[in-house]
């Protein structure tokens with residue numbers, strides 16, 4: 001008997017970097033039905049409603065930092081996604097390309113100077129204001145002179161800063177929902193006046209020409225994605241269904257927690273962060289976003305080592321009990337295996353990450 005496919009929602013359309021992350025985590029197509037979504041919010045909706053068993057969303061990039069759209073969905077100011085939990089992480093190497101339709105002049109007489117020197121003065125040209133300009137890692141493969149508009153996901157602009165400020169100073173940029181959506185839009189415009197920043201795979205899928213390759217600022221550019229599952233709202237008090245391990249405070253696991261504080265209380269933030277130290281729990285990242293409830297009030301996100309257990313034991317459980325006493329509101333957003341440690345097995349079957 002055939003086992004039913006488990007739905008996995010991801011930020012699409014296909015050939016996005018999130019698609020690559022989803023394929024890495026759920027590679028067995030006989031088990032998983034990967035379902036592209038238009039937005040990161042649609043991924044949250046699919047998991048919250050139960051229409052997909054898992055979701056994959058971008059969380060942070062090594063060059064450009066946090067994906068604020070994802071953080072704001074975790075902040076969940078309107079309580080639309082109360083059951084969303086993180087149950088895994090995936091790292092993907094991100095090497096951006098400039099893709100489009102080969103400009104007509106490139107077919108005939110693209111001169112060497114047109115390829116190697118920027119057509120407008122950017123950060124690569126030393127000026128009094130920028131005596132040490134950022135040098136792009138890549139040079140264009142064709143002349144870019146005819147390009148009047150660029151499309152990409154907002155995260156990608158910040159990852160290709162040196163290339164963009166050198167070769168596209170003053171050129172209009174249009175934010176779209178993903179890099180593969182950018183490639184899709186540019187594929188439909190044969191004027192040669194638009195280009196997208198996307199992956200090489202997206203260029204192949206949409207039959208686009210490669211105009212420049214490896215345009216990211218840093219060669220080790222990576223994005224971290226989260227795998228989402230639906231937990232029970234009562235998991236807040238019951239703890240993680242991963243329970244059983246004793247080594248809750250080891251770096252083998254990570255936990256994401258959000259909390260708000262009373263902004264008028266001196267020391268409220270410091271007290272909330274301090275709850276982890278007595279249990280020797282390492283605080284590995286902190287983010288703040290507007291609360292969405294009152295101006296100049298924030299929701300804080302911390303990632304710590306260790307995992308929350310179903311049985312109310314262990315270091316993380318103890319620290320969260322202490323957080324309850326000092327924070328205004330808090331939420332456990334999941335515990336998962338730390339994929340940066342070499343001993344970790346690859347993410348895969350849904351039952352392995354639940």
Ligand SMILES: O=C(O)C(=O)C[C@]1(C(=O)O)C=C[C@@H](O)C=C1
Nearest residue numbers: 016017018058153155178179223
């Ligand atoms: O646009 C895509 O292809 C995505 O999957 C989104 C996303 C992101 O939001 O960080 C993923 C990886 C890259 O960092 C750029 C964009």
